[in-house]
Amino acid sequence: MNAPLSAPLLPEVHPRPFPPEALAALQARFGGRCSTALAVREQHGRDESAFTHVPPPAAVVFAESTADVADAVRIAAHWRVPVIPFGVGSSLEGHLLAVQGGISLDLSRMNQVLAVQPEDLTATVRPGVTRKQLNEAVKHLGLFFPIDPGADASLGGMAATRASGTNAVRYGTMRDNVLALEVVTASGAVLRTGTRARKSSAGYDLTRLFVGSEGTLGVITELTLRLYPLPEAVSAAICSFPSVEAAVRTTIAIIQMGIPIARCELLDARTVRAVNAHSKLGLREEPMLLMEFHGSPSSVREQAELVQAIADEHGGQAFEWATTPEERTRLWTARHNAYFAGVQSRPGCRAITTDACVPISRLADNVLAAVADAEAAGLPYFLVGHVGDGNFHMGYLIDPDDPAERATAERLNHALVERALASGGTCTGEHGVGLHKMGFLRAEAGEEALAVMRAIKAALDPQDILNPGKVVAP
Template identity: 80%
Template sequence: MNAPLPTHLLPTVNAREVPAAFLDALQARFGAQCSTALAVREQHGRDESAFTHVPPPAAVVFAESTADVADAVRLCAKHRVPVIPFGVGSSLEGHLLAVHGGISIDVSRMNRVLHIHAEDLTATVQPGVTRKQLNEAVKSAGLFFPIDPGADASIGGMAATRASGTNAVRYGTMRENVLALEVVTARGEVIRTGSRARKSSAGYDLTRLLVGSEGTLGIMTEVTVRLYPLPEAISAAICSFPSIEAAVRTTIAIIQMGIPIARCELLDGGTVKMVNAYAKLGLREEPMLLMEFHGSPTGVQEQAEWVQEIAGEHGGQAFEWATTPEERTRLWTARHNAYFAAIQSKPGCRAISTDTCVPISRLADCLLDSVAEADASGLPYFLVGHVGDGNFHFGYLIDPDNPQERQTAEALNDRLVHRALALEGTCTGEHGVGLHKIGFLRDEAGEGAIEMMRTLKRALDPDNILNPGKIFAL
């Protein structure tokens, strides 16, 4: 029989009492929109992280409007009950877990695209709108929203975690693409930050403060985002390499030469093998770059030719071009399914995901040493990366009931993060801190910066009811 996990690998659960009077008031206000059924609570008490055995929230409110969110938060504030916003549950770092108890506010029913201002290249949506839904709504105007973290995440969740994904090398992250917010504060007050103007010097930049705050400073009820014209021409290509180092050196050369590549994704040979088995593809089972080019037909062709030449200098071969939407979809579906392909390769496993990002010039130093350590550990893993902006992910595949495998994975992650920090990188490029990276954030930011964050948290949420226990400990 396996021993329990060491306490330093488990989240600290310190659930507060939820008064019966609070639950009665919640039921009176929301009726069928409020559920205390165990199955519903358990669904909202877990995410895609490897954390298990955390009690679910005491209730789930299915908000359908800003007024619903504000009323629920006001009740929570009155009774000092924690509240956790919930979108689609695709978080990887334990953001949704009720480690302090409380309730979950599910905003998935707040899924309307409110305004599309095609002439200004902006859209305003409710937080439950997903990225695919938004792109479907704006494509008839010849526009698209480029942030693509892989999962069909909600716009609210993406803003809360400052998500990015495969297009970030060209279009940036949620930080650059959120213009304005409507937010419910810890007191249940509705405020607005920012505007649809492309720039402003009016006071503190509250929008940027809230983007990436992971639900700890307010609950987003509207998000205004930038849109972009659909490219005139799009071309995708895959290229295989004799080694991961050759693929990484190619990526560094592409970025340093200023080629405006839209996507540049790395899969190692083992991951390609998993994807082949999962998606019934016949890709060469070698390290691979999956790339995409946006622009005019002439510009796309020039970019692709430059990249092919650079790749050839590093041993790249077997270029496969995908110019039709169907071919591109096939390739990007394979990339987006890498996580599920890996999970299926070891039935019953969970993935300990890493999320480091380093300056592009240090990418090879960080990645190659980390690959060597992972290989030496004997633990199965997958490796994918948005390497065009220096961000990559290992997924160490573990038996969740085997504490030795968990400890091995966490030790690999620990060494990887500290290697990235030594190279002036970050512990998280896009997943956020949540529960899993609290210690790493302290190592990265320093106690002085963490205390400044605590000061902001105490000022805006004095009773610590907004997603408490995440990012740092008060």
């Protein structure tokens, strides 16, 4: 670690002036697509984070084209009004909160699949297209887009947060699957980064700069993405274990043996219990791995046999197969709903979620220590993980109006991140920094690296109007 861990329990709110002239200019340009209705503003002023009581943006602008985005940003830049890009509101770290006021720029109506190039295995889409929408559009071609964060997030938002999810162990993250972008800069200019070619050595890699920038460097208005052939054979399996440790050590062995598993998800007994209640399933309420194998029929069979043998060595039992699409969909839908199942297990709560990712060799140590800390604290929690790539999530379920519970959850989170960084890991494997992890980023990257990030931010957004107060704020 490079600096002490620190993170605010609640975000600091410092609204900037929103001149009447700025609102008048937006209303003149967008008419009814610029809303100041309280219900609309409140909808765009919250996400799935545990932060509450943050004032909503002053206005919401619904963009339908790149020209709309550019004009909205130009007006905002003229009056130095903050602009916060908005997809579907599924982020977990306070990315969308209007801590400095301004406008929420809703991109959900920019939801067109512009082109699919099946021979090149690429697709070009607008940022409001969701992952499910894209997959519906390309499945008749025998193709799919593999990045699957669980929520039906917008692809623009997924690129902005460098999302990954259940398939990352085999197919990588958004960083690996975005080939090119169209971006509106803080001045309202439109630039293009990357090409449809599979590689390039031309200049700075601006595509990777904007992927993961969380709306602080530019507004993504178009993406060109990698597609993949649908696997010839797919098989899913669940396996229960006597302990979380046994499940994790099974995962470590699978990865270290080089078995090309497509998905490997961990649910602890608490989560399985919540998923059963939420999704009306009858899964054994024990620690569980939910796995999926892609390939030819023979390779899938070979992978599955190897994994089953490894699981047996670690006490795995009740190995069950889901070979039909309906069975697999039911299981994966239940997994994707694990977050909401966990939250619903304690009515009225909010979840403070962790997002550590560690080298696979240190996964068991980190997961077991996090579980021990949570048990000792007595705070309700759930545990899930994309453990095939070392990424796991503790969800601490708190009463949002109880400062003591929030403080306990943050203390547990700090300890978890501290261990992850000491293990050579990261504070966020996929959720991004947003508001919640700014102190953790400082500890992980160090002051010199943060100074470089702030210099990039200042160069591309000198007035600090693009999602200000997030990621690298002073």
